[in-house]
Amino acid sequence: MIVGWLAIPAHAQVEVCAGSWTVADWTEALDAVDAALAELDGDLALAIVGDVVEEARCTGEPIPRETLGRLARQSALIAFHAQDQPELQAWGLLARDVLDGRPWPDDLPAPPRFHALLAELPPPRLAEVEGRSLAPPRGGAVLVDGGIVLTPVAAILSEHLVQVMDKKGRPVVTAFTVGASFPPEALAEEGIEPEELRVPRWYEGPPPATVEGTAPEPDVEIPLLHFEPDPEDTSPKVTFDGRAGVCPWDPDPVAVTARTRRIEIDGREWSLRTEQERREFRNVLRACEEFKAARRFTQWSAKRGTMLAGAKHDRDAMVAALLAPEPKRKKPVRQHP
Template sequence: MFWLFSLSALADQPECDGSFDLNRLLEGLEVAEHALAQGIDSRAGEVLTVLHEGVICLEEPVHPRHLVRYGRARALLAFAQADEAELRYWGQLALLDPEVRWPRGLDGDHPARETLEALEPTPPLRLEHRGLRVPRGGALLVDGIPQDHPEAVPDAPHLVQVIDGSGLVLQTLWQDGVIWSEALLSDDPQPLPIPWACPPPDPGLDPYAPVRISPEEQARRRALRTEQLAQDLQEKEQLKEALHREQLRAARRRARLERRSDTSDPGPGPGPGPGPGPGPGDGTIRWVDVYLEDVLPRRDPLEQGRSTQGCDDLLLLEPRSMLGRLTEVQLLCLQTRLSTTRAQTTRSAISRLLVADAWARGDDHRWSGAIRRHLEQIDRSDADLCYLFARWLASQGSIDPEAIRWARLALDNAHQWEGDQRIQRIAALHRICTMVAQSLWLDAEEQALQRALPERLQRATFWRNQTKTLAREWLQFATAADIDRTLPYELCLSAAGTTEYCDLV
């Protein structure tokens, strides 16, 4: 409980305060791995998101094996969310050291392990004709490994750390693939010498053991950090002073130019001057480009009254939105309020009006955009909206893995339903997940048969394991709810290829 409370506090911190260290990272990974083993994907996602932000506050070098644990956890979460691209992305980080043992609860016959083990490492790419820029005597670590030139695996996350000559970590940042920060690059392509203060990672490190730092080393790091902060403060003051001097010089230059302009002005000539420029009353220029009265349709009698004058009172607009009778003026007003309002409760209420109006009108394009924005940017905890969106995506005729994503989120919040409705909707959501996964698996198998490229084989393996896992979850629910289990059992057998996995004990 203390760790979860600390996670919440950390998430609200705008800047690093030195409280996040490697042991905090390891504690968070243990919480996330336990949540993944228990199937609590939402909790794992929350913890891993906070860890992702906290890692950049680390003041000590990160060992590659610690990153392997983090990469595996992110890949497992992606598998649970049926996000194939995300699994491949974080799976590359997990491939830093495939020999790292798996945590308890995930070390058995987990379908995601087969998918991860089927991944092949992507060859790294080196930036030609460029070198690395680090402080004098310092070094640069990519995923915990000292680098002498800019080289990284594309389409994979990388943790980059800049270290000075004393071994102090000056900066930690996440890098996407080979998109290097220009601040880290130089035009000198010569390899960077690796200093003594940056030894290679310890090959015998246990990534599950707490990190112990001697009191002497802690004191040394505190002293170096204090010295670095003082130096940074001094540089900021010098920069501020230099900027102030430059502003004064610029003001003096402007004053001189104005004086010259005044003395060189010949004054009005014999003819009339050009006169003032056009103003709001000019007939030749319109002060406002568009008048709403000219472009919006005339309101019918049903649209008269207080409820049509703007969108201040959301309660008065609710019945009209349910009937699809919001006017263009009201829709524009609601869109404007949504983009400018910061209160989350008000944003949610406005967004729901827009979703309801589009649904009542049968405008699929506007409805799908409105509900996607609501779920992605405002609130994804509403099981009804997630359920509706998942069903709509699954009914469009195309194989869209996004349907699985929203169906899983609806299942996470299925406690909002009761009685027969709960059973019917949970069964429908399991069906959506499994059937979409099976369609993606069969499609990937067909492509792999046409041409057995590694990425096609990996995709087929991913979706076969997804089908196997999702079918078994559907089968477990059908058994517990005492409903027909024929289809989930057949789908489970087709993907697993054995009754042992699908026969529930």
């Protein structure tokens, strides 16, 4: 099992974000995960997904269920190839819930055994945080996996994305959790009489789930999933060799010079003449967890040489993203229920 490979508990969110992550940043990172999986590079895919989970705390807008479902599917597939049962179950349950049976994408190949394991996952079972109530900001709300909840309930064993929203529908806390657990910022103090929560006018997602018959989260035995591959399955296998790509700068870059055919960062130069060279440099950015810079680099590459296309704007934005300081973060061990 790859211990602590993805989720960062809410109580570890003590660093100040250098900037706000957007849905576009999530999409850029998840595109990179697809590319890594297509190249059968499990280490890079795992590193990018782990960074997305960690950077989620800096998200400045609600995360759509479709985006969250895409991350969940990728994470479940990575866990399958790593033979990590708790992660496969947690992310597989989340993907099943938020995507509601939508067909598997053609551009994310998965072995038949993987789909069979997902079909073996148990049905969802809700549990509640005993003796606590939700306490979002006045006029705000608590979202679990993109849907509003009025009491602190969530499906056991499943991964969840919890967002505490203010009165304008902006997240003030974003955290990944497992099972019926909530970040402390979402909960009232013990013994406080719960207030009646209402659905705010700015909310446009699915209605609150029916939560009758919930109970405190029990200690449950995780059902055993059998990873033995289908002997007739000849699909390519994603591999893990411990090399997720080494970032050539640490800490953040201090000098960046970008020209049409090359870029220099802290005295080291990369040629950008060929598509292969540009792809390799993009992978360097991803290995350094510079997803915003990678997205701007992609846009700049597509516009170079075209008059009035705005290439200079994207180039300058890429340089600014590279020079922006990033906080150093603690990486505590993930706790499973």
